[in-house]
Amino acid sequence: MIIAGLTGGIASGKSTVAKFLSDAGAKIIDADAIAREVVEPGTPGCEAIAASFGRSVLLPDGNIDRKRLGEIIFNDPEKRTRLDAIVHPLVVQRSAEMIAQIAAEAPDAVVIMDIPLLMETGMGKDLAEVIVVYVPESVQLERLMNRDGIDEQAAMARIRSQMPIEEKRKRATLVIDNSNCMSDSRRQALAIFNRLEQQSKNVTD
Missing domain, CATH: 3.40.50.300 (P-loop containing nucleotide triphosphate hydrolases)
Known part of the structure; x- marks a missing residue:
């Protein structure tokens, strides 16, 4: 592989x-798709974002309000770094799990x-x-x-x-x-x- x-x-x-x-x-591992997956409603990632940025970044259905969150972090490097510190490790972990599965199923x-x-x-x-x-x-x-x-x-x-x-x-x-x-x-x-x-x-x- x-x-x-x-x-x-x-x-x-x-x-x-x-x-x-x-x-x-x-075999494509899409980091953007994973980043969305790890912050779906009810996930630890979603809860961590709400705790860090306030419940106002959640839509009524529990999904992240990406437009609202984007407005918060776009011109604030400190807040962007804070968001990355939540999401990045979750993406790395999920990516590693996917790589391990691919390695087991398709070694080449x-x-x-x-x-x-x-x-x-x-x-x-x-x-x-x-x-x-x-x-x-x-x-x-x-x-x-x-x-x-x-x-x-x-x-x-x-x-x-x-x-x-x-x-x-x-x-x-x-x-x-x-x-x-x-x-x-x-x-x-x-x-x-x-x-x-x-x-x-x-x-x-």
């Missing part, structure tokens, strides 16, 4: 690339850790490869404005809240340039999957 990380910048097309890799046969698997803030959180240091889905910042900006229907100032604020895409590109061990057509991105993703698959077989052998 080989475990690689997949990351990118906002509106870079990481989810599309993750689907290409999944279609090729990779290519596992992709799909983590938007892989580099910002330092979670990439123990992975065999770090794949960055890259587009220039100007493309990020245009796509984000179109996707979310927001103005340039709001889009840039979201882009600036992450590590610059050029820095991520430098730190990557593998890069998929998603600036061109979808078929080109698919070709690059399949080439990387084939490379990882061979690495996994070499490790197992």
